Each structure stands twice: as structure tokens, then as C-alpha cells.
Amino acid sequence: MAETAEAVERGETIHQAMSRNKAIFSPLVVNIIRVGEVGGMLESSLLRLADIMEAKARIRRKIASASMYPIVALCVALGVITLVLVEAVPRFASIYQESGQTLPKPTQFVINLSNFLVGGWWILLILIVALLLAGRLWTATTAGNRFFSWLALNTPGLSGVNRKIAVARSTRTLGELIAAGFPLTDALLITAQTNENAIVADALRDVHAHVEQGERMTEPLAQARVFPPMVVDMISIGEETGTLDRMLLKIAEIYDAEVETALNGLATIIEPLLIVLMGCVVIFIALAVLLPYFNLVNVVAM
Incomplete structure (x- = not known):
């Protein structure tokens, strides 16, 4: 902003000064000004x-609010599972090793996973960081951006809310631009950019090309x-009645409300599913670890 103020003092317009800082001021900001x-x-x-x-920030806040509990619950569940695999499973593994009994495949799988986490956790950490970095770099490419954009609009369970968000943002931006005096x-x-x-x-660029042709x-x-x-x-209807800007803003209002409803519903569904899923994982680990122990107790009792 200091650079912009200095440029304005030198006689430049505000939008000319802002256009030099494209990393900060988007084409939307520059063109509206x-x-x-x-x-x-x-x-x-x-x-x-x-x-x-403000509308964009409101949607971001809704997304953050709806995803906060599932993310926290997932992190806590993963922490508990990791603690069990790192602390409890090795103790049972040493008992089974001394007994010399043949272990069931589920038990062997859990023990192998525990050994990997205890001895090779750094490999897993490097792998996760590498995958996140590779995903971020790929997202910055045209192909990666298109793939994740397609995924957002077509992933079952998430596509509905993502499409609503896309409609709300696009129609609001387009409606505000037309109302501000921009030609269609x-x-x-600008909305596409x-x-x-x-x-x-x-899709918006394709529409732009057709509109340019009349x-x-x-x-x-x-x-x-x-x-x-x-x-x-x-x-x-907005085109036919000459009220396109008002119609677009009305659509944005409708879909803003639908986004909030969809996010609340999605959070309501994800929370119990997450609890059930993590519960199944914990039960599987417990049964896999304790089954040979019960067999060993029966053998000793006999």
C-alpha cells in the first residue's frame, strides 16, 4: 500500500499503481477500481x-468451521491409534515371540505395522512431506490445477457443496462487475481470470467467446x-428482462444459503462416519493383538 500511495502521489491512477503488484492485487481488484x-x-x-x-471470506469461514471438528477428531483418533501401535503392540509382540506360536495373519500385519512405525517412522515422515510437496507443486501446474478442479466438482459426497460454492462465487463476482458498469x-x-x-x-471463457460473437x-x-x-x-430471465446483474446477485444469495446448509449437513454426516471408521480400526487392532494372547492363555491352562 505504501508503494501504491507513492505512485499516486507521483500522478498515477490507483489502478495503474496497483497493477504493478499482481501478486497482491488480483485482476478483479484492479479492474473494479x-x-x-x-x-x-x-x-x-x-x-x-x-x-x-466479504462474501468469499464468509464462505471460507463456513468451510473452516464445518471442517474443524472432523479434522480435530481425525487427528486425535490417529494419535490414539499410533500410541497403541508404538507402545502396546510391541509388548504383546515380545510375548508372542517368546512363546514361539504361529501368529494369525491379522496379528502379523499389526505387528509389522508397529515395527515399521517404531523403527522407520522417519521414512513415513519423509514420504508424507514428499507427497504433500509434490501435490502442491503439481497443483501449481496447469494440468494439476485442472485435475484437482475436476476432482472438486466430481468427488461423490463433496461435489454438491463444491458446485454450490463455485456458483455462489462466480455469480456474485459477475453480478457485481456488471452492476459496477462493466460490459458483459x-x-x-475478469470472472474467469x-x-x-x-x-x-x-466454462466462463467459452461463454465469453460466444458472447463476443453476439x-x-x-x-x-x-x-x-x-x-x-x-x-x-x-x-x-435476467438477460431477457434486462436485470442480469440483479438476477446474478439473487442467485449468489440463494447459493450462499445453500452452501451453509450443505456444509452443516456434510459435517453432520462426516462426524459419525469418522467415529465409526476409527472405532472399527481400533477394534481390529485390539482383536488382532489379543487373539493370540487368549490362545496362549488357553494352552497354558490346559
């Missing part, structure tokens, strides 16, 4: 920009199959 400066309505443009950023073609292009999902961005945006939007039919129909 540009239109506000040119049209003499900078204050209203900044308010619209604030609405867009420019608004579509600032979209976090590569698949949705490609077509309506609803036909290519329907063919892309990214936005639900109801959204396409509402956009069509």
Missing part, C-alpha cells in the same frame, strides 16, 4: 469490491454443464 476511477464512482466501486471479498464480455473475462476452479474458469450467454453456459439448469434459467 479502474472502472470506478474512470466513471467517477470510486466509492461505490470499492463498496462492491468489499461485498465480493469484460465481466465474464479470478475464478479458483479451472473447470469453471474454462450470442446470448445462456446457451454456451448450459452446454458447459457446470452450472445447474435452474441457474441457467434464472440467468436467461
